Amino acid sequence: MATKSDTSLSSRLSPFQRFYLIVIAGFILGPFIPLLIQSFAFRWAWPDLLPGTWWLEQRGKSMMPLAWDYVLSPYSRVWEATVNTVAIGLIVTVICLAICLPAARVLAREKFRGKSAFEFFLSLPLIVPEAAIGIALLMMFIRLGLAGSYVGIIVAHLIPTIPYMVRMLTAVYQGLGRDFEEQAMILGASRWQVLRLVTLPMLLPGVVAGALFTFLVSTNIFLLTFFLGQGQIVTLPTLLFSKIAGGTLDASAAGITLIVTLPGIILLIISERFIKEEAFGKGFGN
């Protein structure tokens, strides 16, 4: 018994865990290897494990790898989709911040009747199926003339992003306490000065984390963009959807998949510095 409990306490990996970590790495990263190969293949017939003809052998026909030549050309609409995705993400993030900052302040500091019901209402968008919201919103937006417009998509993206943003900002405000603001007030600072010189600088790390997460959620949204964009506005997820909707993946689709993955990798590297795992300790839902 004693030796058993020793192993259970050890801060090292058990053999099973070591094996499991390798399996998980293969599960997560493995599929990207054939994806990369596919994007440089010229001909890749079953059952070859590697392409029968690489682009390199056919470079007389094309200077660029064929798939990448298409992906980087205007015909693929990749550039347009990237610009759309980033622009929509940025605007959504800014609006979401503006809406959630004051609300988070009240939620973190004030007590009022119905507060827990209100908090539950704020997290409802996370647990109401997206298809239900998307189709109902589309009906509404068609009536309002917002379907297929940037405004409609940006407004719709607020729904799934607000719950995360308000949660992360409330946690930041709770950590901040109100002593510093009160001291500044006592020393004669105006409300605006307090906001600019005390509150915002202290909030900044949390605000950056919330903004990054909101941007991430917005850039990953498929369903709302697809339903409400009416095919007129392409973002990276909807562009890729239209490429693979037939259930096959050719070399150019592989290239586009890699391009769609790229912003996520960049965000991952940036956000690892700002978003600490501990921030999620309180959970999302209840």
Added chain:
Amino acid sequence: MSASSPAVPDPADAALRGPSARERRARVWQMVQLAPIMAVLVLLFGGALVLAVLQSLGFAPWFGVNTFPDFGYFGALWGSSTFWVSLGLTLYYATVSTAIALVFGVLLALALVKIFPGKTFYKYLYKLPLMIPYTVGIALAVLMLSNGGMLSRLAAFAGLIDDPAQFPQILKTHYGWGIIAVYVWKQTPFITLAVYAVLLGIGRETEEAAAILGANRRTIFFRVTLPQILPGVVSSTLICFAFNVGAFEAPFILGGGFPDTLPVVAWRYFNDADYTLQLQGMATVVSIGLVAGVILFGYLAAYRRFERRMGRN
């Protein structure tokens, strides 16, 4: 819920604070700060839900249809056996993938709290699927799991099959292994993140205490660790399950075709040339919301009861 109700202060609170004029100003200021978020969520989210319910009950004057309240659309929908098959498929994909992702996620979180070489690398690695759209996961599933895909080629390499048709069909069947694979791939990191965060917060003291008292590894996990990570488990699985019930792209591309999952069914109704079918689509949408709502509330209620039994509130 109305915009004014949350801003009403607690009477006890009000008595403690200063004069009523200042109190009233503070209350107004509080309301002003909560107004934007209320406006967006009530108008958009609440509006969409109310409109969906009204329409599914026959209120669509812009189509020249106004038979409100008319339960015929629900009747027609719930009376057909394909609806129940669709509902069953939707819940089956959602439940199985959430359960698998939960097991994978908890195992990964438990491994991540240990110290090992390459831990920094793993902390980046496991979050990668979280950062990229579901459509990427679907593309990878097509590449790996289709009959001409990588697994099929590996099987041929190993001499198990000599024709793509002999590879067991994984995609486009009603078993939905392709859909489940995509959900698990995408959501394991989400659950890992939630559980790992809780594990970091609680530290290892309670586990150490249990070990000193002679508990074995199994007992420690089920009696000490699991109850503590339960809030993270419940909230993350709630979100994953709700998302899976309402997801469209994976079942649309990787699903087995008719009968489709409910979101795909609703989408097809909605895009039908016969636009009066849109009301049928709305009834489908409301049904998705109802089913998800009932299941999630049941889940939460069970969890709350468990918490009370545990002596937490």
